[in-house]
Amino acid sequence: MSGLDGAKKLITSMIEDKVITGRKMDQVAIILFGTEDTKNHLTEDGQYEHICEFSDISQPTLDLLREFKAVKTSTDVQADLLDALIVSLDMITTYCKKLKYIKRIILFTDGESDVNKEDVETIQEQFISQEITLTIVGVGFEGLESNVKQEGISKRKAENHKFLSEFVAGASGTLLTLQEALDESNAFRVKKVKPTTTYRGTLDLGDPIQHPDTAINIPVHMYPRTKEAKPPGAKKWSVLAESAAMEPSTSQGAVSRTHEVTLSRTYKLKPTEDEAGDINGIADLEGEQDIAQEDLEKAYSYGRTLVPIRKVDEEVLKLRTHKGLSILGFVKSDTLPRDYFIGETSVVCPNPNDFKSGRALSAFARSLDETGRYALVRYCRVEDAPPKLGVLIPYFEPDLDLLEYVELPFSEDIRRHTFSSLDKVVTTSGKVLTEHKLLPTNDMLDMMDEYIDGMDLDKAVTDDDGLNKLSGPCRDAVEYLKSEDAFNPGILRIHQAIKARALDPSVPIPPVDERLASQMKPLPNLLVANKDLIDRMKKTWEVKKVPSKSKGDGKRAYGAMASGVNHTGPGVDLESLLHRPAEGGVKREGENDDVDMDVRKLLGNKVTKVSTVDPVADFMAMVENRDEDLVTPAVEQMCRVITELVTVSFGDAFYDKALSCLVALRETCALENESDAFNAFLPELRATCVSQQGGRRSDFWDRVMEKRITLISADEAVDSSVSLAEAERFLQGEEAPSASSAPIEQDEDIVDTDDLLQNLE
Known part of the structure; x- marks a missing residue:
């Protein structure tokens, strides 16, 4: 690739970035100098020759890119680069007038043409007075900065390089080599977004309506600080219109079709199966009736029933709120769980036109910081908007005191998942084990600590090349993969594909940029440095490759x-x-272990019933079902199974199984907010064992007392209404306190004969 082709590639890349962002205020013009013809608004009497205004100042489009791609570079015709700068200056001055624009001229040259150096100072003054930034990209200027004579460099290029260096210094500009410009262009950049307020109002401490004399109101503005970046949206494209456009027209009155697609939606009233005809056993639904959209109402599910709500009723039932940011109270900063921070972060700053609000907000932020507290707030962006719960966190920058707003979840938003303990194992009998094959040893913990320290990214790369090749620490090592240096590979990949296919739909999608691919993998130098440790961890944990499922x-x-x-x-x-x-x-020799x-x-059967063959396994399978909530049915069925096992047991044959079921039931009820169900069942089980059937099953209840299985107290589960003292008195034989839940219904015919016969075998 020649130098001029490289410059053409760089210009194309710069325009592509502006086309894909689509900002209306991004205006671009292309001026070519060194062309065979002359086409510019200043040409007269043989001046400004071989300079062509390829495009006027306008928003760049894909058509401009395609036309510029077809331009062929040539070195046969020479033109004065200062003349090209004068034409560019006049074009920008005429277009922008006195309006406020960010103006910039980028000149690409190989430095091989003659330059008329008259009026140089006047041109430099124009750049400074008009506040136009000048950047000159020199093709083939590499190595000329050293002032050492380079082989293959003409005398004219060296002289022009020296002249341009002095020229850009007087015009407050920049001189770059083509390679420096390409590196700058290839660097990933974040789309600049103009700050837009999401809230303009007051921060209220107290009730300004009920108590206007004591309430404090601080005028504030809120701006988004973190906001998820979205990939460019896609529209529907008609492939049918594309194929039709490629075929020759066969009729004089053929209509030209665009690729754009419009969406139309129809609503039909479906008849019942009785009203619909029946053709060969298939319902004929041709009698569907069209319904206008304005005749539709919303209907909400209530179980399996749909409850319609009219628009008039929706307006009446709508929660009426007032716009505002009100302080509800204060919480200690160390008591707020980090996982409660949801949504996007905003920054709250004082009204820029109100000095008093800045002083008040600064005092409030410093008070929060000194006391170690956050402010709990209610936030409504506009009138009648759903209220949000959030927290204000003090945030400080040099000479700037601000607050950060982070949204908090309501009770319905919190997922209260229960996980097994990582430092202990509890058996079904209630015994706590601190040594088990599922628990890590001290050696495992030490190795994991060493592995975390070894893979630390805090000082993982050098500050000059961005990737430390050494396996050990580096003197100038810096943090790797900071948030501001980590770019979204999905968004950049889509932009890369759009740019490639926009100019040529037949080209293949280019491969993923190596810089993006590397940030999705561990650093090679860290893997090399920790290889021995990783091997020891594999051996200690007995890590084996799991064969793929056939x-x-x-x-x-x-x-x-x-x-x-x-x-x-x-x-x-x-x-x-x-x-x-x-x-x-006896295990047969050669059996597969x-x-x-x-x-x-x-x-492939889903467990929906607790059987008496393996009741604990069935019970846990229903509780752990993630497709539907089967906890309550599982508890009810387990209660019945325990009663079955106790009442039909031949002697004490089923007592151990019933006892393990009771332990599993108690543990699960305490975790799954089913304490009332267990506390209602346990007294009934005691009555069944001690009072009913002449007390024939009192020996089972003695085993329950030996295991100290009692009611679930409020200390064990938040939903329990039984105190610890009441649970202890129940063990002593006193009556249990009344439970809020209804007793578990017992069916008369609840014995699964097949299951029990299997247990008796």
Whole structure:
């Protein structure tokens, strides 16, 4: 690629950035000098020759890019670059007049043409007085800054380089080489956004309506500080119109079609199955009736029923709010969980035209900082907008005291998930284990601490090249991948594809930029430095590659595996699937130790019932179901199963199973806000064991007392209304306090005979 072709590529890239942003105030003009013809508004009497105004000052378009791409560079015709600067200056001055614009001229030259150096000072003064920024990009100027004679550099180019260096210094401009300009153009940039207020009003401390004399009102403005950047939106494109445009027209009255697509929507009233005809067993719905959009109302789901709400009712039921930013109270900064910060961050600053508001906001921010507190606020952006709960955090910059607004969740927005403990294991009997195969050892914890320190990005790269090649620490190491240096690969990738296809729809999409690909991977120097540690961690944790799941692992492979047919691997018999040892309980030699399958998974059945075969597993499967909420049905069914196991047990055959079910039920009810259900069931179970059937099951209740299984107190679950003292008295045999929930209904015929017979085998 020649130097002039590189300059052409750079100009194309600069215009592409302006086309894709689409700002109306971005105006561009292209002036070519060194052309065979002359076409500019200053040409007369043989002056300003070989200078062509390729485009007027206007918003750049894709057509301009395509026309400029077709321009062929030539070195046969020479033109004075100062004449080209004069034409550019006059064009900008005439267009902008006295209006406030950011004006800039970028000149590309190879420095091989003669330059008339008359009136140089006048041109420099024009750049300064008109506040026009000048940048000159020299093609082939690399190495000329050293003032050492370069091989292959003409005397004229060297002289022009010296002249241009002095010229840009007098015009407060910049002289760059083509490579420096290309590096600057290829650098990732963030789209500049004009600050726009999202709220203009007052920060209220107190009620300005009820107590205007004591309330404090600080005029403030709010600006977005962090806001998610969106990729460019896409519109519908008609492929049919595209193919029709390529075909020759066959009729004189053919209508030219555009690629734009309009959306139309129709609403139809669907008839009932009784009203619709029936043709060959298929409902005929041709009797659908068109409905106008203004005849539609909203209907909300209430269970399986739709409840219509008229527009008039919606206006009456709408929550009426007033615009404002009101302080509700104050919270300690260390008591607010970091995961409660949701949404985007805004900065609250004083009214720029009110000095008193700036002083008041500064005092308020410093008071929050000194006391270590945040302000809890209610925020309504406009009238009748849904109120938001937020917090104001003091934020300081040099000579600037501000507040940051962060939205907080309401109770409905919080997801109260329950996770297993990472530092202990609790058995079904309630025993706490501190040493277990699922718990990390001290050596594992030490290695993980060392790994985190070794992969720390705080001082991971050098400050000059951005990527430290050394495996050890560097003297000038700086932080890697700061937020302001980490760019969204998805957005930049879309921009890259649009630019490529805009000029030539047939070109392939270019590969991902290496700079984007590298920021999505760990730093190579950190991986090298921690290789030995990673190997030790793999060995300690016994990390193994999990084989990919084959297509035959689903429920359709069940029959083949049970019969020993080799579709997905070695044959598996039904005994192995059921985890039952063959031949009198002795494991056969050569059995596959890695077989760990669940028949229910093979069959693809979802657990919706707690059986008496493995009630704890069924119960936990229903509780952990993520597709639908089965916690309450699982609790009710588990209560019934426990009663079944106790009442039909032959002697104490089922007592251990019933006891483990009771422990699992209590733990789950405490975690899943089902404490009232458990507290209502336990007294009924005691009555069943002690009072009913002549007290034949009192021996089971003695086991319950030995395990100290009692009511769930308020200290264990927030939804419980039973105190710790009441739970302790229940263990002593006193009556339980009345529970708020209704007792679990017991069916008369609740015994699953098949399940119980399997247990008796």
